[in-house]
Amino acid sequence: xxxxxxxxxxxxxxxxxxxxxxxxxxxxxxxxxxxxxxxxxxxxxxxxxxxxxxxxxxxxxxxxxxxxxxxxxxxxxxxxxxxxxxxxxxxxxxxxxxxxxxxxxxxxxxxxxxxxxxxxxxxxxxxxxxxxxxxxxxxxxxxxxxxxxxxxxxxxxxxxxxxxxxxxxxxxxxxxxxxxxxxxxxxxxxxxxxxxxxxxxxxxxxxxxxxxxxxxxxxxxxxxxxxxxxxxxxxxxxxxxxxxxxxxxxxxxxxxxxxxxxxxxxxxxxxxxxxxxxxxxxxxxxxxxxxxxxxxxxxxxxxxxxxxxxxxxxxxxxxxxxxxxxxxxxxxxxxxxxxxxxxxxxxxxxxxxxxxxxxxxxxx
Amino acid sequence: xxxxxxxxxxxxxxxxxxxxxxxxxxxxxxxxxxxxxxxxxxxxxxxxxxxxxxxxxxxxxxxxxxxxxxxxxxxxxxxxxxxxxxxxxxxxxxxxxxxxxxxxxxxxxxxxxxxxxxxxxxxxxxxxxxxxxxxxxxxxxxxxxxxxxxxxxxxxxxxxxxxxxxxxxxxxxxxxxxxxxxxxxxxxxxxxxxxxxxxxxxxxxxxxxxxxxxxxxxxxxxxxxxxxxxxxxxxxxxxxxxxxxxxxxxxxxxxxxxxxxxxxxxxxxxxxxxxxxxxxxxxxxxxxxxxxxxxxxxxxxxxxxxxxxxxxxxxxxxxxxxxxxxxxxxxxxxxxxxxxxxxxxxxxxxxxxxxxxxxxxxxx
Numbered sequence: 001x002x003x004x005x006x007x008x009x010x011x012x013x014x015x016x017x018x019x020x021x022x023x024x025x026x027x028x029x030x031x032x033x034x035x036x037x038x039x040x041x042x043x044x045x046x047x048x049x050x051x052x053x054x055x056x057x058x059x060x061x062x063x064x065x066x067x068x069x070x071x072x073x074x075x076x077x078x079x080x081x082x083x084x085x086x087x088x089x090x091x092x093x094x095x096x097x098x099x100x101x102x103x104x105x106x107x108x109x110x111x112x113x114x115x116x117x118x119x120x121x122x123x124x125x126x127x128x129x130x131x132x133x134x135x136x137x138x139x140x141x142x143x144x145x146x147x148x149x150x151x152x153x154x155x156x157x158x159x160x161x162x163x164x165x166x167x168x169x170x171x172x173x174x175x176x177x178x179x180x181x182x183x184x185x186x187x188x189x190x191x192x193x194x195x196x197x198x199x200x201x202x203x204x205x206x207x208x209x210x211x212x213x214x215x216x217x218x219x220x221x222x223x224x225x226x227x228x229x230x231x232x233x234x235x236x237x238x239x240x241x242x243x244x245x246x247x248x249x250x251x252x253x254x255x256x257x258x259x260x261x262x263x264x265x266x267x268x269x270x271x272x273x274x275x276x277x278x279x280x281x282x283x284x285x286x287x288x289x290x291x292x293x294x295x296x297x298x299x300x301x302x303x304x305x306x307x308x309x310x311x312x313x314x315x316x317x318x319x320x321x322x323x324x325x326x327x328x329x330x331x332x333x334x335x336x337x338x339x340x341x342x343x344x345x346x347x348x349x350x351x352x353x354x355x356x357x358x359x360x361x362x363x364x
Numbered sequence: 365x366x367x368x369x370x371x372x373x374x375x376x377x378x379x380x381x382x383x384x385x386x387x388x389x390x391x392x393x394x395x396x397x398x399x400x401x402x403x404x405x406x407x408x409x410x411x412x413x414x415x416x417x418x419x420x421x422x423x424x425x426x427x428x429x430x431x432x433x434x435x436x437x438x439x440x441x442x443x444x445x446x447x448x449x450x451x452x453x454x455x456x457x458x459x460x461x462x463x464x465x466x467x468x469x470x471x472x473x474x475x476x477x478x479x480x481x482x483x484x485x486x487x488x489x490x491x492x493x494x495x496x497x498x499x500x501x502x503x504x505x506x507x508x509x510x511x512x513x514x515x516x517x518x519x520x521x522x523x524x525x526x527x528x529x530x531x532x533x534x535x536x537x538x539x540x541x542x543x544x545x546x547x548x549x550x551x552x553x554x555x556x557x558x559x560x561x562x563x564x565x566x567x568x569x570x571x572x573x574x575x576x577x578x579x580x581x582x583x584x585x586x587x588x589x590x591x592x593x594x595x596x597x598x599x600x601x602x603x604x605x606x607x608x609x610x611x612x613x614x615x616x617x618x619x620x621x622x623x624x625x626x627x628x629x630x631x632x633x634x635x636x637x638x639x640x641x642x643x644x645x646x647x648x649x650x651x652x653x654x655x656x657x658x659x660x661x662x663x664x665x666x667x668x669x670x671x672x673x674x675x676x677x678x679x680x681x682x683x684x685x686x687x688x689x690x691x692x693x694x695x696x697x698x699x700x701x702x703x704x705x706x707x708x709x710x711x712x713x714x715x716x717x718x719x720x721x722x723x724x725x726x727x728x
Contacts, residue, residue: 209692212570213577215593221580229579231656231696238695292595321695324688331602331685332595 003178004029004074006067006089008037011106012080013148014140017048019178020058027062029070031081031089038063040146049147052140052284068096076102076174080136082295083109083303083342090115091122099127102167102174104160108132109303110194110342112163129167133160134196135264137179139281152281156266157183161190191311192252195243198264200304201257202228203296204325205236208332211292219288227288228276235321236272242319246308249315293333301329306341314344367542368393368438370431370453372401375470376444377512378504381412383542384422391426393434395445395453402427404510413511416504416648432460440466440538444500446659447473447667447706454479455486463491466531466538468524472496473667474558474706476527493531497524498560499628501543503645516645520630521547525554555675556616559607562628564668565621566592567660568689569600572696575656583654589647592640599685600636606683610672613679657697665693670705678708 001024005016008030020026030038041048042063050056064070071077071093081089086105097103105111112132119126135158139151158179162171168186175184187193207214210227221227228236240257247254255263261275262268269275276282289296305326312319330337365388369380372394384390394402405412406427414420428434435441435457445453450469461467469475476496483490499522503515522543526535532550539548551557571578574591585591592600604621611618619627625639626632633639640646653660669690676683694701 206576209572210574210576211599212574212591212593212596213580215595216577216585216590226580227576229576231579232576235575235692235695320687320691323684324691327684327688328599331599 001025001177002027002074004070004077006070006077006079006093007031007081007085008035008041008063009080009082010141010148011136011138012078013037013041013048013142014050014138014150015078015080015106015136016060017050017058017148018137018154020048020060022178022180024178026060027064027070027074028060029064029067031085032065035065036145037142038065040144044146047146050150051143051147052150052152054150054153067092071096071101074101076104076178079103079105079111082299083111084299086111087114087118090118094118094122097123097126097128102129102131102171104131104133104171104175106133106137107135107197107199108161108190108193109197109299110190110307110344112161112190112193113344114342116163129171130163131160131171131175132190132193133158134193134260135159135198137182141287149285151284152265154179154182155264157185157263159185159187159193159196161187161193163190189252191250192247192254194304194307195247195252195254195311196260197300197304198257198260199296199300200308201240201243202236203300204305204329205239205321206232207289207292207294207296208325208328209235210288211332214288214290214292217288219290220286221288222283222286223288224276224279224282228272230273233272233276238321239325242312242317242322243308246312246315246317246319249317250311297329297333298335301326302335302337302341305329306337307344309338310343365389365541366391366438368434368441370434370441370443370457371395371445371449372399372405372427373444373446374505374512375500375502376442377401377405377412377506378414378502378514379442379444379470379500380424381414381422381512382501382518384412384424386542386544388542390424391428391434391438392424393428393431395449396429399429400509401506402429404508408510411510414514415507415511416514416516418514418517431456435460435465438465440468440542443467443469443475446663447475448663450475451478451482454482458482458486461487461490461492466493466495466535468495468497468535468539470497470501471499471561471563472525472554472557473561473663474554474671474708476525476554476557477708478706480527493535494527495524495535495539496554496557497522498557498624499523499562501546505651513649515648516629518543518546519628521549521627523549523551523557523560525551525557527554553616555614556611556618558668558671559611559616559618559675560624561664561668562621562624563660563664564672565604565607566600567664568669568693569603569685570596571653571656571658571660572689572692573599574652575696578652578654578656581652583652584650585652586647586650587652588640588643591652592636594637597636597640602685603689606676606681606686607672610676610679610681610683613681614675661693661697662699665690666699666701666705669693670701671708673702674707 003024004027006029016028046059143149209232367388368391380392410423507513573596
């Protein structure tokens with residue numbers, strides 16, 4: 001079976017190595033403007049060096065800057081790119097997609113909405129399945145071109161939504177085949193997937209509340225055990241409660257962040273602070289951003305917090321902490337995130353917002 | 365001439381020592397529940413030890429826990445207590461005040477409103493003058509009981525408002541006599557005084573954006589040069605612009621924070637960041653709070669940021685950063701600051717808010 005991984009950052013390369021190890025024919029694609037890693041892996045004849053708890057070297061079959069070549073014949077195509085690159089990549093993929101292909105966006109950041117919108121507009125008769133997850137399979141980052149540091153083997157559980165809903169069984173079987181040691185949980189509501197992102201709950205608040213620390217030390221501290229102090233955890237927990245309240249307004253009983261973390265990493269921390277202090281995965285090395293204009297702000301605010309805020313506003317849910325994090329991020333990087341972010345209302349301008357895949361029993 | 369200083373924290377003791385050095389008969393009062401310093405100074409026979417750039421020992425005439433004794437015969441009574449203690453202290457002083465006494469609240473934090481309200485209610489015929497400043501005379505803190513560390517000799521300029529306005533000349537003469545080396549500037553608008561507080565502009569934002577840093581290091585870093593990084597300065601500057609916009613809505617042309625700092629310290633920094641890096645006064649020692657439940661939050665938010673927000677709301681000024689700082693502070697210490705803070709509207713429930721001393725020429 002052929003699989004394609006679109007995106008050669010830390011998450012993409014880690015996933016490609018995981019798929020190659022399962023014995024799949026694996027193609028790794030990088031867009032020409034972000035191809036540093038792809039060039040290095042190509043020069044290594046497709047070899048990827050993994051460091052971390054389980055160091056190894058494995059080999060992908062194809063490394064390419066050619067979209068058509070990457071996705072040709074692939075049963076499943078993983079899009080592992082920053083949220084702001086999803087729509088452009090999908091637009092470039094669209095002409096070459098064929099019926100029955102499955103596209104899994106990891107993490108989704110509410111990608112299902114814009115992608116199915118583009119699909120219906122450009123190729124309405126194409127029969128493909130769109131999947132999105134709330135997280136990546138690994139905690140990984142590029143160490144140097146061609147080498148990726150993977151802090152944990154893989155997550156214990158991953159949640160996905162599937163569109164259209166009748167493809168759920170097909171999607172689940174395929175995902176389980178690709179990640180045999182991970183429990184694949186299908187949540188048939190892409191709003192729940194976007195709302196359950198730990199990145200959104202943790203990253204922007206943690207970055208802002210450590211703004212001086214980050215700049216003063218250039219990120220040379222343990223982001224979790226040093227930065228996620230009791231007071232910072234208080235704010236993250238407050239944000240988490242607001243997120244759950246938003247879910248509730250849409251009929252969704254969302255798990256608390258601590259439960260999400262427990263399932264992902266198979267641990268059992270007593271509190272967020274306890275998790276921050278004891279998680280081996282998150283405390284292997286200095287992992288604080290080196291400056292505040294980092295994807296923890298530039299990606300997680302517009303593609304997670306802004307959709308959350310647009311859902312909160314539409315349902316009249318009061319979210320002072322969520323608003324505050326967005327306002328401060330807006331000032332920090334001089335970008336009108338609320339205007340430029342992924343507003344759910346963009347895709348449903350004249351309709352009330354309801355979850356795309358909400359089955360009638362679940363509907364509010 | 366007899367002067368009284370009510371409050372024996374760092375600011376009060378520093379001011380008392382300053383007044384004693386000018387040769388005034390000086391009484392230092394501490395409330396019984398915060399009398400640690402007063403006891404120490406009393407055991408030293410009224411001697412105050414000053415450390416810092418200009419170390420010396422000087423002597424006050426009286427140290428007392430008896431309000432009546434402290435203020436009896438004093439021409440001017442300085443109230444140098446945390447904002448949350450102002451009203452209780454004033455209530456206790458009220459029965460013993462006599463005509464022609466002058467009360468100077470340093471810093472005021474919008475104290476004129478509640479104090480003149482109490483005065484009119486309890487002793488409407490009493491002829492006293494209420495003064496408030498936007499800052500203390502010194503950057504000072506208690507080093508150990510009986511010893512205060514003064515980082516700079518005194519401020520170059522201090523701004524005061526005077527109520528009632530016709531007492532301006534008397535107040536100015538008296539203040540200038542007490543602080544002969546400081547330029548006394550009377551701004552006949554107590555709103556401007558409350559809005560020009562550097563504490564409000566700097567402290568809460570600086571504390572919140574260094575929340576993890578503070579807790580992780582227990583405050584062992586230079587609050588200004590380490591904590592007031594370029595990104596943090598960006599947020600402080602954004603808050604400062606919102607504060608100026610609030611002033612503008614009330615016809616006040618407020619100086620920017622950098623100008624206020626220049627006047628206070630007689631320096632000429634190119635930017636806030638330049639000030640943070642180069643101010644000797646602010647970088648003599650680790651001065652970060654040791655935890656987030658510090659007066660930078662518990663005092664500066666309810667007694668400065670909340671009145672600013674109430675002024676902004678009444679005048680329909682958009683202040684997203686101000687609101688964000690208040691919201692995050694509220695979550696941090698689990699206190700409803702907006703409800704419990706000094707809302708200007710409390711004192712003027714049925715009237716539009718206009719500056720108390722705004723002369724007709726300046727009125728909007």
